[in-house]
Amino acid sequence: MNYLNIHKYFNLKSNTLQVFLLLLLSLLTAETDNPIHAQDTGSIRGFISDSTNGEPISYANVVIRNTNHGTSTDTKGFYLIAGIVPGNYTVIVSYIGYKLKEVNLVIKKNIITELNVQLNPSSIQLTELQVIADKTVRRNETDLGLQKISAKEIEFIPVSVEADIFKVIQSSPGVSSTSDITGKYYVRGGGGDQNEVLLNGVTLYNPSHALGLFSIIDPEIISVLEFYKGGFSPIYGDRISSVLNIISKDGNKNKFEASAQASLLSAKIALEGPVPNGSFITTARKSYHTKILKNYLNDKEAPIDFYDISCKVNYSNPELDKGSKFILQGFYSNDYIDYEDPLRENYLLDNLLIGSTWRKVWKNIPLISYVNISYSGFKGKVMPNFSETKFRENNLDDFTLKTDFTYVYESKDELQFGIYNKYLKTFLTQENIAGETVTYDNSGWDLSAYFNYKFYRWEKIGLDLGVRSKFIALSKHRPFILQPRFSFTYLPNPLISIKLAAGIYSQEIVTLTNESELISVFEPWIIIPDHLDAPQSLHFIFGIKYYLTEYFTIETEGYYKSIYNLFDINENKFTQRFSDFDNVNGESYGADILIKYNMFPVLIQASYSLSWAYKINSDLKYFPRYDRRHAVNVLLNLNLGNNLNTSAAWNFATGMPLTPIAGFYDRIHNYDNPIWAYGNNFIPSFYQGEKNSKRLPEYHRLDVSILKEFKFSFLDLTLGGSIINVYNRNNIFYFDRKTGERVNMLPMIISGFIKVKI
């Protein structure tokens, strides 16, 4: 569907949009006439944190005994319960892994009572599996498509070289990857650049180390991950497929802690502790021995060198401004490959992220606000020196100012709104395969606002109605101005929740990624060029969650995703006359099922995904490389006691599409000479059949890991080991297009790490 067509498409829907907006406006008007302070009720709010280090606890349950009032904390540990009839109450705060805490308090009319609670970690081993509770107080939560992942869950996944958030994401139902050796992931038929990675709300543009092998985010800094696989709320608006929001730790507020860790690839240190009225955490990681990467790369001797540094400081002084918290964060990562050989190319990739957040819990108003100002930059450079490698350079500068507000009504409803202001500049110069130098130098301003009204007033129903409006767009052929979002949850009984979500999404910045590149060193970002339309997508998701017991849940989701104006390499470009890129469309649909059993000492998580993904060019509908019909992921974690933990992960997927060899022929290559001059003027070659029309064989792999913690009086020592591809399965990666040679994915790899914490 081209630009005009998509507008026609949306115009057809304009009546629906108008009804939707009128409904939203009427609801907002009706509710805002009755703010909490004008009623005969009171509220409580506050933060839930860990007593040992002051870290906020995400998704903790806060309920008021003998009432139907209750909620869960957000990723910052914040909660707010409104509309409580004045009186004496007992507030119960609980979270898996912590001792339950009860607090008696008095709710007064028109008063917001502040209640901050610190939970003590439980000594009972039952709770040591700190997987985020699926059983939340608010079962009518409109969270379809959201997967919450704790730092502990990342540890459960056996690691090949480094613990990696992307490996966790890749094992999530509905997510696929094209190989063992990339951190790149594809969510429900969407492309790799359609996934946004946020660090505390700030976009990370190149979230991979070591030529894309694994994430630049050190798991040590992670508090919780929120992974939206689709149908996400209007708070997010930069990508059309998924959002991964990484919330980092605040740092220990009570005491100084230091830890050091060494693996076969890198060493890292972390330091955290209190500062006056706050805390800090800083980490640094550096590669020192990259021999293990030889299993991953074409060039076994690649002198990969990388490091990353992160820091976060929190400051909250009630005397200065009660209810305010200031957060400063910085992150820098650098990858450099230098052969020290003028006949070889050098690579440089770095990310710089600086951000500050002012969080304000407003006095006497059930309102919390966030003001965030940030810079996120990415630089990538391929310096060919005197090699055949093509020169490429990409710079990206992103300055963002955004505000987010959440207002809680007496009825438990919530209104979320915010303004998003981004200045973005991208510069790319590169020599393409045709030997032509292409430069894209674009900048633009993105001004958007969003409203999201969450109906929690009904016990059995949760409903989000929202819209994101893009007033000023980055690209010339901008996406549609209004992007409505909808999410609905219905609880026919306490054990079952039925969920629906839908939305329109857009994206104005893309990577120049060739899907045919199984390994892609350099994926530059650019604002959509003027001659192309901005990608947009429609999501429809339907899900059912069934709580068999408190510890046993079954979750199914079905989805349909339609994508317009995808940005794709023009495969028919051979010279300057043709554009490097083209708009194509896409479509995907499928279903996922996730079964989770979490009862000490066992965690079992099994998922099955059935999916179809298509790309639709003007004359061809084909399966993209990441289309996999069936996928099964099983994770088993067993706590053997005495601080000994084991995990096993088995992944199975039916084969990825492959463009078959349709025949062989003798191709002329040395055409400076007459044909008959030498027999070797011809190279026996193969030619390709219909694009991605054949399938590789099934992929499967078993990984195991073991983790042992030793606690001494002065330090904690952790030893970890993993075996990747235990039965040494030869999973096909690809067939070399020049030699026809079969290249397999990772063989069996044994790795380990040691961690010391004082």
Place this chain on the structure above:
Amino acid sequence: MRSIFLTFIFITTIGLISCEDSFSPKVIEEENYVVSCIIGIADTHENFRPTAYLTKIYDVAGIDPTENELDPTISGAIITLGYSHGETHFLDEDTLIYYDPLNPDSILWVSENLYGNPFILYKANEIRIQNQEMSLEINLMAGKKLTANTKFPRGVFFNYSYDFPHGVTPEINQWKHGDYWGIYWDTLEEELYFVTLILSYSIEDDSTTKYHEVEMPLQYIKRKGNQEPVYPKYQSTGKLEYKFNAIDKTLSLISDGDTKKSKYKIWGLEIRAVVYSKELAKYYSSTNGYLDPYSVRLDEKVYSNINGGLGIFGTYKSTSIPHEIDEDYIHSFGYKSRYDN
């Protein structure tokens, strides 16, 4: 006993499931034909002699095409080559077997193809070069027809960073004119260029004279403690810059280790340029596309302009421009110039 049994089951299971799939990535299509017809001309010539080679696709037992032993050459086709507004010529089938003119039964030389058989080509005698589109039409015995079009590239005209009145020499004001000799030319969209600078010299030993040519590098770079030359590559841009110190070094190296410098005679430099038609340029780009040693690309199409089949019908044009080398500069090495006895 039980643990032994379980271990056995475990190992057997692993052994079974870890077997490598005998997977074939092939889906062989029906019969298809491959045309290789590349016509080279020189700007000093008025005519050209076209040749075309016709084969068909084949299959092999595995996926290594070098294992093919069946000669895929196609004979019996009727091939015509014509200008869009001019005459048409038939290309006659012939083998490349050269007989001794004095003894017709004696074979002097056979040009063999990849399969050890004499090349079977389609060729024509002198055809006049015209600045028109050319079309190739192939009618196969099976009734299939293949067609393609191309056009000769235009020639190149060079400009220089410095026009040496008495031949190339570094003895110029390098602060003003640079430490290199720049060779520039206008480019046309979609054309590809391969330009080299060749040094010609001879070595006189007693009564024999041996003639040599050496390609001049653009510069020398230091690599792992050694000086290594960097040569021009195929390019779409119209610029080459030869460092004077590279010219110095190359002139010096031709007699490296030889104390008798006077037996070396320098004949001069020659710019040799080959301009490839847009079809050949596309073909080159699609077969030599290379980003870096890490990127793994699949599904890249090899360019073909053969309608109804595969292969390439393209042209290239060669141009040579001689340049003198300054006599004093030559003498500074102890060599003779072409004008010395």
